[in-house]
Amino acid sequence: MKQSNPHQTSSAKSESSSRWDKALSALSLAGLAVLIFLGGSIVTVSEIFPGPQIMRAYQAGMALYNQRTQYQDVYGGDIWYPERRSDKGVTVYRPGQAQDGLTLYVSASDPAVRLIDMNGNMVHEWRRPFSTFWKPSADGVARPRPDEFVYIRTAKLFPNGDLLAVYEGNGDTPYGYGVVKLDRNSRVIWSYFGRAHHDLDVAPDGKIYVLTHEFVDDELKGAGHLKPPRLDDFLVVLSSDGEELRKIPLLQSIAKSRYRQLLYTVSSFAVADPLHANAVDFIDRKKAKNFAFGKAGQVLLSFRELNAITVLDPETSEITWATRGPWIGQHDPDILPNGTILLFDNYGNYRGPEGGSRVIEFDPRTMAIRWQYAGTAKDPLNSLIRSDQQRLPNGNTLITESDGGRIVEVTPQGEIAWEFVNPVRGGPDGKMIPIIAWSQRVDLSGFDASFRQAWRRSGPSQMRAVE
Structure with a gap:
């Protein structure tokens, strides 16, 4: 009869016990990890210290990660798009039907504002890279993006050739970089680094109304x-x-209003940027x-994430009127002399065959649409972000x-009485087109004689086009 070896039995029991201990240890560690994960989640969601700090660090890290992975290539952001057509410059011009004048426009390809005639010839240019006048300030940009990512969003031209320009940094948050005033020769007169973005307007008394944004940590009562x-x-x-004279927190103004x-x-994806103000129009x-x-x-004012436009009294900081309408993600509402409002409706055309965007003129008293343009199947109108419009003296838009x-x-x-396609191209295959961030038709007679004289000195070919 075969006898068992007590040493082997003891060894087997020891190995079994060791395996069991390891399993229990692994289960314990897994359970502890689950508890830590659940505890951390509860702390973060419940806003118990250090939950909010962890969340903010995570958000900051993700923003930095996105900037370094998605916005390292200027063509990978949202200021360059694949060209829709190979046309360049003025492609349509019908004299007698188009409103004659000069067109001021901004291309995201470079830090410049260009003034062209009806044939697309350059009349004047203002050019100033952000890095050439940037200075660190307490409420400004600590580390601006490289110049190829910084573009001019909008501009305001004065009769003597001075120009206000709003700069934005693509791929940065906050993306507002500030305002600069240039003379006709692109020399800096003054700069304001208060995170200005999107739009500005100038009142008859010379005061400038500009949008700014910044991160805040304040709780908003009732929201x-x-x-x-x-x-x-x-x-x-x-x-x-x-010089900064007054600063009005717009979110608080809405929270205190009857609106x-x-x-x-x-929407849930916009709670970190709940208003996204994108236009200011001074009411004279x-x-x-x-x-x-x-x-x-x-x-x-226009608030994209509310799909709303409002009227604000700068003296009292009060929102006195607000409305929503048949538009989505709107830009650039303009009050017309007859009391109607013209705006760019970025998403309101619901991707019809002629494109997803439209321009509408509506009566704010009845909300009835008086006029609209949504492009055609041949010439679609489609711009998901940005864009603007201007009603011209002859009734064209x-x-x-x-x-x-x-x-x-x-x-x-x-x-279509006139059309201009950005002549600039870029990208690996040369088929990327930069956005035109903003444009405006201006009347030659509105400029000072000294500024017009500067064009005469710039070359006869340019002056033949504007005289």
Whole structure:
């Protein structure tokens, strides 16, 4: 009969016990990891220290990661797009049908504002890279993006050739970089680094109304879903020489108004940037004459994430009127002399065969659409972000289709009277087109004689086009 070896039995029991101990240890560690994960999640969601700090560090890390992975190539951001057509420059010009004048426009390809004639010839140019005048400041840009990522978003031209320009940094958050005033020779007169973005307007008394934004950590009473840190918008009033006179927190103005319920329409993906203000239009006496919802001295504002436009009184910081309408993600509402409002409706055409965008003129008293242009199947209008429009003296409408790098002038009947396609191309295959961030038709007679004389000195070919 075979006898068992006590040493082997003991060894087997020891190995079995060791395996069991390891299994228990592994289970214990896994359980501890689950508890730590659940505890960390609860702390973070419940905003118990150090949950908020962990969340902010995570958000900052993700922003930095996205910048370094998605915005290292300037063509990979949202200021260059694949060209839709190979056309360059003026492609349509119908004299007698188009509104004669000069066109001021901004291309994201370089830090310049260009003034061209009806044939696309360059009349004047202002050029100033952000890095050449940037200075670190307490409320400004600590580390600006390389110059190829920094572009001019909009501009304001004065009769003597001076120019205000708003700079933005593509791939940065906050992306507002500031305002600079240049003379006709692109020399810096003054600069303001208060994170200005999108738009500005100048009142008859010379005061400048500009949008700024910054991260805030304040809780917003009655809107707990808009948790800090948030990117909040402000309306800043500057003197004519760039001194900050007043700064109005726009989110707080809405929260204190009778229109506070608009804040509950913010979608979940926009709670960190709940307003996204994108336009400011000063209401002067001419605009106020037939506009039923605003007075001279107030401003019309556009908030993309609320799909709303509002009137704000800068003296009281009060939102006096607000409305939503048949538009989505709108830009650039303009009060017309008859009291209607013209705006670029980025998404309201629901991707019809003629494109996803349209320009509408509506009556704010009845909300009825008086006029619209949505492009055609042959010439679609499609710009998901940015874009603007301008009603011209002859009744035509000048439209900036930013994503397409195109400016188009259409008649009230929707016929194209003038068209300009950005002539700049780039990218590995040379088929990427930069956005046209903004444009405006200007009247030659509105400029000082000294500024017009500067064009005469710049060359006879340019002057033949504008005289």
